[in-house]
Amino acid sequence: MAEHKFETGHNIDFVNTTVLEKTTGYMDRKIKEAVEIKLHPNNFNREEERETGSMPKKHNVERHSKTNHSSFDANYPFKSELRKKKIKELKSKLSGQQSIFTRPVVKCRCATIASLKITHLLAKKKKPFQDGELLKEAFLTGAGCLFEGFSNKREIIMVIQDLQLSDNTVTRRIQVISCDMQTQLKSDLEVCDWFSLQFDESTDISDTAQLAIMVRMVFSDFTVKEELLKVLPMKRQTKGEHIYNTFKTYAMEITLPLHKLSAIATDVVPGMLGSVNGFIALCKKDESFPDLLPFGHVMNVVKKTINSIRAAPLQHRLFKALLGEFEGKHSDLILYTEVRWLSKGKVLARFLSLIEEIKDFLKSKNADFNELSDSCWLLDLAFLTDVADKANSLNLELQGKEKHVAQMRGSVKSFKAKLVLWMSHMKMKSLVHFPSMKKMVGESNFSPSPFVDHLQTLLEEFEKRFQQFTAIEPVVAFFCKSFYLPNRGYRNCCIYWKTHSSKDRRTGNGDFGPSK
Structure with a gap:
């Protein structure tokens, strides 16, 4: 504080000083000091005082080296090959010690990825969620014979046992995959240049009408992508106005960019193509939907x-x-x-x-x-x-x-x-x-x-x-007319190189250019 007052000329108000925190332990005090210093960046603490007591300081490391490893410089001279080999050996030992903590994290991550992929396969094949445990049991049964004679057979079996494939886990994995797919689809709709929609309404085995919406997107690199956008349940009537209200509510929920909509395809039921209250007619009346020519x-x-x-x-x-x-x-x-x-x-x-x-x-x-x-x-x-x-x-x-x-x-x-x-x-x-x-x-x-x-x-x-x-x-024009050069001087330059000898070549601002 005295140094700060001498350098800046500030007067320190000792009368209105308040105590921020009290503690008895040395390490607790150092940690609380570091926290308060971070919370109040406008202070006059030195940079070295910002570090917590658990972080190694330069003078502490230097003192430890001179006290416990005083012969290191003598046994391994500075900039020698022997010193480089020793440092490399010490680093490898440190990595081995650290791997004790990182290896379980990597194993857990790989097991989670494998669980997600198996869950995705079960969903694609329309298998019940309970089949995850059956697959795990099949893996364990076959691993005993398949990996017979392998030195790491026990580790392989332990990894298979770590797989989480219970019915509840598979359910959560499918929910995660579904949310990720919806996020990717929403991102594609925001990035694409244009998209078209296809609607189909049918009734499932529980007598509930389901409105399936397919989307086809076109991107700036001419790639086309088709996905199932949503299946919306129609629990009451399936008239044109009900279909329109259901879809419009969903479009507002996901902020569907309707200004990019280029076409709508439906079946020929009256609820879709009714001239007055059909779904298409109501979409045409809505200003949110694009209309090219108002005729x-x-x-x-x-x-x-x-x-x-x-x-x-x-x-x-x-x-x-x-x-x-x-x-x-x-x-x-x-x-x-x-x-x-x-x-x-x-x-x-x-x-x-x-x-x-x-x-x-x-x-x-x-x-x-x-x-x-x-x-x-x-x-x-x-x-x-x-x-x-x-x-x-x-x-x-x-x-x-x-x-x-x-x-x-x-x-x-x-x-x-x-x-x-x-x-x-x-x-x-x-x-x-x-x-x-x-x-x-x-x-x-x-x-x-x-x-x-x-x-x-x-x-x-x-x-x-x-x-x-x-x-x-420009790229298409180049492939269509590969030998066409828009600059007249360079065209003459090409003709000149073809019809004249090297002795006549010259460079300037006129018809002739450099050799390259």
């Missing part, structure tokens, strides 16, 4: 119109007869199926081509579909038909055998460039690339701004969906 008002009318004609056999026959009288190239409407590939584009194209016949038929039946006479709705229908047709063409380019990443990258890149071109033409009210809209508009005027916004949204979604293509574009 539900078009598709709903199209589906309702087609179903009203094709649902009743008499109506269907009369409509086909009407089409036969007009002698058009189409003889029937196409039913819309969400689970069928390219269905939307084909249905819209057929519906638009038969729009006049559909109007006449519905008018004769006094059916009320006012949207079919609304010019704004018809323009949206024509725009959606053109966009769906272009999307179907891109899908066909991306599908098929022997398609490599360079071809798919080129198809996606060209489609994004086309979107920019279409937006520029749409701003100028040029409908060269939208034949259905051009036919629908005719000579009348229209506002292009809503359609430009839709194309811009589509472009942004493509940028996000295929952002990994942009990341690997």
Whole structure:
């Protein structure tokens, strides 16, 4: 304290001094001093006083060496080979002494890992938990014969006996594995770029409806991973709203990133595909679920119109007869199926081509579909038909055998460039690339701004969906055009090395470069 006062000029208040702790033993006092010093870092204790009494200090070790091993320097001279060998021998003895404490820890860890792996195998093979003890008994029975003549036979049997495979232990191990799998799956969902969900509802042997949810994730390195996300019990009704509420509650519990959701696949039960209160319909109404193009008002009318004609056999026959009288190239409407590939584009194209016949038929039946006479709705229908047709063409380019990443990258890149071109033409009210809209508009005027916004949204979604293509574009371009060098000077340099002798080589800022 005197040294601290002399160096800093601080005045020590002895009047208001308090006693922090009292003890009688020397070691207890040293330990309590070290604890208080750590708890109060702003103090004037020396560094050597921060150490506890149990920690060796330099002067203590030095005194022990000079007192008990005074002849060590004489017998083993400094920097000699004899001294190095002796120090190595002493270190090996120390490691052997320390292994007495570490070896049981390693054995316990290995036994735990083996127990987890055996438990995982039992779960995969759908075996009862009591079979763990049976496996252990089988190990012990076979070890007596298998390891006959081994010098460490007794140690092997002792290790097998240390395995914990009781039914309670297996139950806890399965719970640990399940929690770890859920943690890994949650981490994958946070890291992946996009994921899709598949739902299937069925009833188990206890008459409880179970909603199984499968997830398929796509990562930035183009790897795909499929896992069982969850099996949710449906203890009451299984209508669309109940399925939706159950899934939405689970999604909020695990903070499922729904903005990465790209597709949902279900079976064809009404609870899933109901047009009003079905699970898919409720998901579309929820703003948490992504929606690429807001044209539900078009598709709903199209589906309702087609179903009203094709649902009743008499109506269907009369409509086909009407089409036969007009002698058009189409003889029937196409039913819309969400689970069928390219269905939307084909249905819209057929519906638009038969729009006049559909109007006449519905008018004769006094059916009320006012949207079919609304010019704004018809323009949206024509725009959606053109966009769906272009999307179907891109899908066909991306599908098929022997398609490599360079071809798919080129198809996606060209489609994004086309979107920019279409937006520029749409701003100028040029409908060269939208034949259905051009036919629908005719000579009348229209506002292009809503359609430009839709194309811009589509472009942004493509940028996000295929952002990994942009990341690997330099590598793909190199493999596609290995001899293409973007810098003109280096291209001339390559030509120069090939056509000129070494005497004519020169280096500078012009067309020729260094030899490497």
